[in-house]
Amino acid sequence: MLEPLKILALIGSPRNEESYTCKIIRQIDGKMNAIRPTEVEYVFLQKVGVPFCDGCLTCVSIGESVCPEFATIGPIAAKMDAADGLILGAPVHTFNVTGLMKNFVEYFMYKRNRPSFFGKKAIVTTTASGGGHKIVLDFLEGTATAWGCDVVTRLGISSAQMQKEAYIEKVDACTDEVARTFIDEIEKGELGSPKFRHLMNFRAMQNMTRSQKGSVNYRYWEERNWLDAEYYTDVPVNPFARFMAGRISRKMRKSMRKGNATPIR
Numbered sequence: 001m002l003e004p005l006k007i008l009a010l011i012g013s014p015r016n017e018e019s020y021t022c023k024i025i026r027q028i029d030g031k032m033n034a035i036r037p038t039e040v041e042y043v044f045l046q047k048v049g050v051p052f053c054d055g056c057l058t059c060v061s062i063g064e065s066v067c068p069e070f071a072t073i074g075p076i077a078a079k080m081d082a083a084d085g086l087i088l089g090a091p092v093h094t095f096n097v098t099g100l101m102k103n104f105v106e107y108f109m110y111k112r113n114r115p116s117f118f119g120k121k122a123i124v125t126t127t128a129s130g131g132g133h134k135i136v137l138d139f140l141e142g143t144a145t146a147w148g149c150d151v152v153t154r155l156g157i158s159s160a161q162m163q164k165e166a167y168i169e170k171v172d173a174c175t176d177e178v179a180r181t182f183i184d185e186i187e188k189g190e191l192g193s194p195k196f197r198h199l200m201n202f203r204a205m206q207n208m209t210r211s212q213k214g215s216v217n218y219r220y221w222e223e224r225n226w227l228d229a230e231y232y233t234d235v236p237v238n239p240f241a242r243f244m245a246g247r248i249s250r251k252m253r254k255s256m257r258k259g260n261a262t263p264i265r
C-alpha cells in the first residue's frame with residue numbers, strides 16, 4: 001500500500017469552500033486520489049486571519065520566529081515544509097492577486113531570502129470571471145519558485161464560463177492533466193532546471209546578500225556555499241543562460257558599488 005502523498009493547499013479566496021478556487025483544487029484532489037492515495041490539507045487564508053503584515057522585516061533581519069504573528073504563521077510554515085507538494089490558489093481581484101494571498105505571502109518574505117523548499121513540487125491556480133489570469137499565475141509561480149519550489153504546472157479558469165458544458169469538459173481535461181503531472185513530478189523527485197529568470201533572481205539575491213556581511217541571511221548563504229555559486233542547487237543549467245546571468249550579475253554588482261543604479265520611470 002502506497003503512503004499517501006501529503007499536499008498542502010493554500011486557498012486565497014475570501015469565499016473559502018464556496019470559491020471556484022477551492023472547487024477546482026478539490027477536483028484536482030479527487031483526480032490525484034484516483035491515481036494514488038493523496039491527502040490534501042486545505043488552509044483557508046481568510047480563516048487563518050492574520051492582520052496585515054506590519055512590515056517590520058524582523059523575519060528577514062533577525063529570524064522568522066520573531067515575527068509578531070509567528071504563533072499562527074510558524075505552524076503553517078512547518079506544514080508547508082513537511083508537505084510533498086504545495087498548491088497555491090487565488091482568484092483575480094482587480095486584475096491582480098487577492099489581498100488575502102498577497103498579505104499571507106508577505107509573512108514569508110524571509111523564505112525569499114533564505115529559500116529551503118528545493119525539490120518540493122508546486123502547482124498554482126487562479127480563477128477570474130474575465131481576465132487577469134496571467135498576472136496572478138505569474139505572481140504565484142514566482143512566489144513558490146522564490147521559496148525554492150519547482151512549479152510543475154499551472155491552471156487558470158474563467159468562472160463566468162463554468163455553467164457551459166463545453167467549457168466544463170475542457171476544465172475537466174485540464175485538471176486530469178494537472179493531477180497527473182503533479183503526481184508524476186513528485187514521484188520522480190528530480191530537481192527542476194532553472195529558467196533564465198530564476199538564475200537572475202538567484203544572482204540578484206546573491207548580490208544583495210553579499211553586501212550584508214554578518215547578517216542572518218549572509219550566514220545562511222555562507223553555510224550553503226551560495227555566495228559564490230551559480231545557482232542554489234547543482235542541477236544542470238543551460239550554459240548560455242548561466243554565462244549571461246553571470247555577466248549581468250557582475251554589471252549589477254558594479255552599479256550597486258558605484259550607487260549609479262537608474263531610478264525606475
Ligand SMILES: Cc1cc2nc3c(=O)[nH]c(=O)nc-3n(C[C@H](O)[C@H](O)[C@H](O)COP(=O)(O)O)c2cc1C
Pocket residue numbers: 013014015018019020021022090091092093094095096127128129130131132158159160
Ligand atoms: C473585488 C473583486 C475584484 C475582481 N476583479 C476581477 C478582475 O479584475 N478580473 C476578472 O476577470 N474578475 C474579477 N473579479 C471576479 C472574480 O475573479 C471571479 O468571480 C472569480 O471567479 C472569483 O473566484 P473565487 O470563486 O475563487 O472567489 C473580481 C471579484 C471581486 C470580488
